[in-house]
Amino acid sequence: MPNSKPVISSSGLRDEDLRQAIELLFFAYRDFTARADAILAKQSFGRAHHRVIYFVGRHPGITVSALLEILGITKQSLARVLGQLVREHYILQKKGTQDGRQRLLHLTDKGRELERMLTTEQRARIAAAYKDAGPSAVEGFRKVMLGIMNDDARWRFKTRGD
Amino acid sequence: MPNSKPVISSSGLRDEDLRQAIELLFFAYRDFTARADAILAKQSFGRAHHRVIYFVGRHPGITVSALLEILGITKQSLARVLGQLVREHYILQKKGTQDGRQRLLHLTDKGRELERMLTTEQRARIAAAYKDAGPSAVEGFRKVMLGIMNDDARWRFKTRGD
């Protein structure tokens, strides 16, 4: 006799498949971040520092408030991490020319070097997975990931590369 | 003239694509976990409680050490959260019959109810993304996610559903 009847949720998809997706996200994310965390620990930085370094590197001249929105954390939470990175010269703040209230964030050479160290490992991991899976799988991966995130985050990707 | 020459990494993949993947992971995971966190906060539980509830629900009778390996945290970290869930009757511990040292973990009805509350939202999110993306995209998503995680985690999926 069959193992058991597949449970079909109201969406018409098998419950098992949906649960598997939850776990794919959990394990992929857990392992994806683990190595960078280890590197960071050596400099007594944490994952939060990594994220700041990453997004400042990605968007040179980003404002503090834009960074806050990306990270989805509070000003006070960011302040501790960002303050550290600025004091230790990983990040440089430049007063905005158009709007003098803004503090535009840039990586220093030191910051860029750390950023490279951290993401090299992650990029290699992605590259291996992409090569193994093949281009059409990558396209599917992108579609599903975009579908999972909120609308706000989604159009961050729509304006690029597509 | 063209925007700029695409940077090709040593893997033969465009650097931009690899960076985009990093961000897809970040935003999808961030938004995926956000709602459940909100529900949990109302019961003064956190994400750690969710993960324990989830994996015990997924693997009834799981041992403490197996759970520790899945979660990738220390015994002491788990103890606080698990102890709470046991004291408040979300999880039941049964002494192992084969090995009397083991404490096999099970959800109670109360625990199952909380589990359902938490994952209903997440399953709906996945279901919507899957439906939108289509079956072949889902297959690609699975391939890439499996490629991203470590080998240990990967064969957790190989024995099921495939």
Place this chain on the structure above:
DNA sequence: AAATATACGTCAGTATTGTTGACATATTAC
């Protein structure tokens, strides 16, 4: 020019989740 809004910083207190390290107990394996 004065009032208001915005961008950013900072202080203080608290919760959650994770870590190390050390030690205790029950049970199984040799």
Place this chain on the structure above:
DNA sequence: GTAATATGTCAACAATACTGACGTATATTT
């Protein structure tokens, strides 16, 4: 009987997040 294993527990600490309140500089509005 001794050693290994599965689990629990105490204590101290660090990272990351939160809320709430207040301060300062600059822009915008009236």
